[in-house]
Amino acid sequence: MKGYKEIPLGGKIIEAGNAEKYETGSWRTYRPIWDKEKCKNCLLCWIYCPDSSIILKDGKMVGQDYRFCKGCGICARECPFQAIEMKPESEYKK
Amino acid sequence: MTQTLALTGNEAGAAAMRQINPDVVAAYPITPQTELMHAFSKFVADGKVKTELILVESEHSAMSACIGSASAGARTMTATSANGLALMWEVVYIAASLRIPMVMPVVNRALSGPINIHCDHSDTMGCRDSGWLQLFSENSQEAYDNVIQAMRIAEHKDVLLPVMVTWDGFIISHTTERVEILDDGTVKKFIGEYTPERPLLDTDNPVTIGPLDLSDYFFEHKRQQVDGVNNAYQVIKDIGKEYGKLSGRSYGLVEEYQTDDAEMIAVALGSTAGTIKAVVDRLRREGMKVGLLKIRSFRPFPFADVASILRKAKAIAVFDRSIAYGSMGGPLFGEIRSALYGEKEQPPALNYVYGLGGRDINTAQIEGVYQDLEKAIKTNKYQTIKYLGVRE
Numbered sequence A: 001m002k003g004y005k006e007i008p009l010g011g012k013i014i015e016a017g018n019a020e021k022y023e024t025g026s027w028r029t030y031r032p033i034w035d036k037e038k039c040k041n042c043l044l045c046w047i048y049c050p051d052s053s054i055i056l057k058d059g060k061m062v063g064q065d066y067r068f069c070k071g072c073g074i075c076a077r078e079c080p081f082q083a084i085e086m087k088p089e090s091e092y093k094k
Numbered sequence B: 001m002t003q004t005l006a007l008t009g010n011e012a013g014a015a016a017m018r019q020i021n022p023d024v025v026a027a028y029p030i031t032p033q034t035e036l037m038h039a040f041s042k043f044v045a046d047g048k049v050k051t052e053l054i055l056v057e058s059e060h061s062a063m064s065a066c067i068g069s070a071s072a073g074a075r076t077m078t079a080t081s082a083n084g085l086a087l088m089w090e091v092v093y094i095a096a097s098l099r100i101p102m103v104m105p106v107v108n109r110a111l112s113g114p115i116n117i118h119c120d121h122s123d124t125m126g127c128r129d130s131g132w133l134q135l136f137s138e139n140s141q142e143a144y145d146n147v148i149q150a151m152r153i154a155e156h157k158d159v160l161l162p163v164m165v166t167w168d169g170f171i172i173s174h175t176t177e178r179v180e181i182l183d184d185g186t187v188k189k190f191i192g193e194y195t196p197e198r199p200l201l202d203t204d205n206p207v208t209i210g211p212l213d214l215s216d217y218f219f220e221h222k223r224q225q226v227d228g229v230n231n232a233y234q235v236i237k238d239i240g241k242e243y244g245k246l247s248g249r250s251y252g253l254v255e256e257y258q259t260d261d262a263e264m265i266a267v268a269l270g271s272t273a274g275t276i277k278a279v280v281d282r283l284r285r286e287g288m289k290v291g292l293l294k295i296r297s298f299r300p301f302p303f304a305d306v307a308s309i310l311r312k313a314k315a316i317a318v319f320d321r322s323i324a325y326g327s328m329g330g331p332l333f334g335e336i337r338s339a340l341y342g343e344k345e346q347p348p349a350l351n352y353v354y355g356l357g358g359r360d361i362n363t364a365q366i367e368g369v370y371q372d373l374e375k376a377i378k379t380n381k382y383q384t385i386k387y388l389g390v391r392e
């Protein structure tokens, strides 16, 4: 990580969109698990996710980006088809 | 052309603000700062400045608005006193840590309670560790001179920090004195055009100001602030010299008065320095080797200058117009003793806490202090901390 002489003064962020370099996935205690079978591609989860962590391919939901997903559970709550379930992260991390 | 006018400290400060012509001023009235903003808002109403004057509902909002406007790229000022400064508290720290250049006159007043509107330094001493620079003024002339220089110091690229310019409530703020006001054009040229660093309104270069800063980078940003404040040492000196060329009044971080051969040196801030000078003159005529070291810049504190001047003395009296409860003397005393630690010569240092809540200090009391120093030199016995002028 950079020393104090190498970073902008006062905590200013001078590069647009650099939140991409700040991986927040490690904050997660619950992991959203997507069930492809139940999904109707309504994209409500994509609209609601506060961390842009719903991955779309050709306009279709294909899963979550676990590098950034903080596990807030909003997608699971909003999915009208119960296609997303929150599971303890501990079941996945070894 | 330079004009000589009869002005109070607050009117002198307002004159400086008019000449700076800041883009934005956000302020809330509080005694004894109120007349400063009265005078300045008249300049706004009369069209003498182009300033956007924001009348806010509290000092907390005043400082918040100032941070916003300065971040947007505007040259920004405010002013306050005592409890107004206390109400600003959390945002005062934020201004410094976001490296916001701005200037805020603080007209010194006792911080309540019990409630009191008169002068002491408890208000600004309370935020001596906020990361702001602090310049003290001895009289109305210095109030004027300091405000003008402060703008340059704050905006200097090696500093980029907010600056408090203080003057003693009522004693300076409401007392009419002879003040030399520079020509408007001269000040305008001295201050120059302001080119803000990464302003919010520069949409081609987007910037985020004040984001969450956790354990991975917070410490580094604090370390940067240390350099910013320390860099101000040289910047204050350079700008004080440059200002001297156009006004005939040069400034450093300290002012020495008859210290060259002085055996007994008093150290003080603000208007009391002027009173001490009168005592020094009188005692010098009687052959006493007395002097004064006036501290102009409390932040950064000029440790090296102070040590080199005071180590030659045989005894030192430090005047504190505020208390640091439970501490080894007042705030100035702590700095002075710290400056001398490590010196081979460590003359006895006596602390005088005085003038709280506007209690007068007179020349007879100051003479008594120099007599205390004389005794301390002869007997090597002295009381370290005294409360000067309190009824026992």
Ligand code: SF4
Residues within 6 Å of the ligand: A032, A048, A049, A050, A051, A052, A053, A054, A064, A065, A068, A069, A070, A071, A072, A073, A074, A075, A076
């Ligand atoms: S759990 Fe929250 S952060 Fe993660 S994908 Fe769902 S909405 Fe986005």
Ligand code: SF4
Residues within 6 Å of the ligand: A034, A038, A039, A040, A041, A042, A043, A044, A045, A046, A061, A078, A079, A080, A081, A082, A083, A084
């Ligand atoms: S909200 Fe549910 S159904 Fe809609 S796209 Fe997301 S997972 Fe699929």
